Amino acid sequence: MSTETAESGGLSLGSIRSLLDDMGPSWVAGAIAAGPASMGSLLAAGAGFGYSLLWVVVLSALAGAVSQYLAMRLGLLTERGIVGVVEDSLGEGWAWLLVADAVLAAGVAQLVIMKTVASVSATITGVDARVWGLVWGIVLAAGLAGRGYRFLELFAKVVVSLVVVLFVASLFVVPIDVGAAATGLIPSLPGGSALAAAGIVGGAVHITLITMHSYTMRARNWTERDYDLATADVGLSMIVAFGLYSLAIFLVAASVLSQGDTGTALGAAKALGPIAGENAQWLFLIGLAGAAVSTLGGNTIVPPFLVADKLGWGTDVSDSRYRWLLVAVAGLSIPGAFIPGSIIPQLLLILAVGTVGTPFAIAIVLFLLNSDAVPRPPSMFANAGGIALLGVTGILAANFVREQVAGGIAPLSGAVLAFALLVALATVALGGKFAVEELADT
Template sequence: MKKFFKNIGPGPLVAAAFIGPGTVTLCTLAGVNFGYALLWAMTLSILATVVLQEMSARLGVVTQKGLSETLRNEIKSPLLKSIIIVLILSAIVIGNAAYEAGNISGGALGMEKLFGTGKADVFGLELKLWPLLIGIIAFFLLYIGNYKIIERVLVFMVILMSLAFLITAILTKPNIPEVLKGMFVPQFPQKSILTIIGLIGTTVVPYNIFLHASLAKTKWSYKSDLQYARKDTVIAVVLGGLVSMCIIISASSVSFQDINNASDLALALKPLFGDYATYFLSMGLFSAGITSAITAPLAAAFVASGCLGWGSDLKAKKFRMVWIFILLLGVIFSSVGFKSIEIIKFAQVANGLLLPVIAGVLLWVMNKSNILGSHRNSSLQNVLGFVILGITIFLGAKTILSVFNVI
């Protein structure tokens, strides 16, 4: 058991990254509007995420390089290299800056439900204090620059988040046969297609592919450690997917439709299941917010450092500058209540373009013998990878079209 926990690491950080307040809100709406019918989309998402994240972790362990570093070295065409690097930096660095305010705001929402609204008047400007507290916690953990400390804190928070949402789901007394049917029998209720796309898109996240490779090389140094990396990936991603399912199940128990986010769900559960459901849901929302508030700046710093050839030392000045910039923007925007809609739309378009590009490039890298040798993809891994690539192309097109209100 001690050896098992010693080798748990990057996986929970990846799960922490994809279960943010946005995911919590989307799963809430999926449950309220469609009941258990869209649980199968999460089953599909878990499978796709396991396949891609295993490739990413394998790349990091075998090559001892991140994906962005590998791309810089392997893409020989200067024009193609420049296009991909600009796209990656736009989607992940700018995108994570846009989403960071949402991560911090979501965590603050959980705190407000537990301890009340914390506000202060500063020079006539009303500031929210909970986002500032979350920003300070995230800054402290990232500035220490010790991977093991960050890992342990996030593993604890992921366990707390998982228990919170699992207990909330159990309190709602779900219909188990219907839950199993929803998980394994695809259904397409009317007006559900965008929600299905959202559930898959919020789980199969482009920046996690970069984050995982960088964290895996930090955690493990030998090819013999691949067995631990694989177990870590499967356990964490499946656990993360189950957390999302628990949110959908919890929201399915609410009979009225006037719910727009997890905060509304907490209020709706109170008369049905008492204060406990509200407390557990609020704890889960806080955990989801703070874990994403830490992993988003960290991922952006790894990506920027790899793309620009800065190295990936957590204590390096340039590395710190990237995550401080993103964290600071998130704290400011969430404290003053600024809604960066246009920036988020840009990030969604960039991510829609990036996901199929990164999935395709990852498959290309994972089949290169000069990089991975005997650890390159098997035929089965390639088949699964190309099926997922097809799904990501579909998702990317739909995301971009929906942003421009074409669908």
């Protein structure tokens, strides 16, 4: 390892490389967060409301970091997957509800993410999107089932870093009004912007990101001794990498796109050509491809982690049952490339289903962190951050459900409403259980 010292700050280049190599679990979560659903929300917000929602973009990165920190703390202090801890601390019914909540959100997302990956690949190469769906399904199955988590982690770190560089580079070929952007840091919600703001935050604070984190840390064999490394992992992936990704996309959209350019994320990329030049278009298009592919890979491992833990199986490829779960999820994602219709409404549905289930996951994590499941409780600041997240995601979930139901109770909106009521009741019941136990203790 090199011991050459950097001129600024006296940092060893070898130690920096070692730190980057040691990091990883939160980068997989960041790869999912920095995906097409978040991109669709950022494009719609920037194109529709200019710079006025910039403060929401900044808030989303901070909120995502807080949720990942809480999930990280639970995983490190228990040294177990979240489903097993829930089953031992709360019971089997609560564990199954958490598994169903997360698997439903991840499963719906998997189909639309595959559609995005296949569509972007078709745009770049000219090969039919359905062919690309089959290709990416095979690549997923072979890569994840064959090489396991470390392959995904390395892929996530490389691709997310490349995507961030590409989108930041697009800022240099797109004119940004710095003064107008600065005014967007002052909190305000223009008329009709509540749903766009909800989508931005919902992409960073999501049930799949919260539930997967304990398993990715177990794959790294991290324990409480790695607390500082895990904290730095969260900060660099969510605040720095995901924050830069979100800022760059939002600023590009707010600067040069109009609402009509964001019918699809691909439409936004193509619109940049005549507006900001071919370089901007290709930087954006390649960045979109990288974001979609990294998200597809990260999202694929979420259901197998949770289901395997609940069934008492191993959560790595040394257990053939877990390996076949990975293959099954990869294969079930292929039909996404055959789904017709505009992608933006489908991306909003991803956020709707995921956001509806997220408050329950946050409540579970807060309950466990303040119970006997962990050796020491979180700080007052961490608890306050978690409670604030619970309130924000609860409001976002209510907004999404109201939006779905406003168009009439169809089978799809009815299913979302029923699911929302179930997890809302479970969240309230969990809060009541915690209050009763606290009163009993005192």
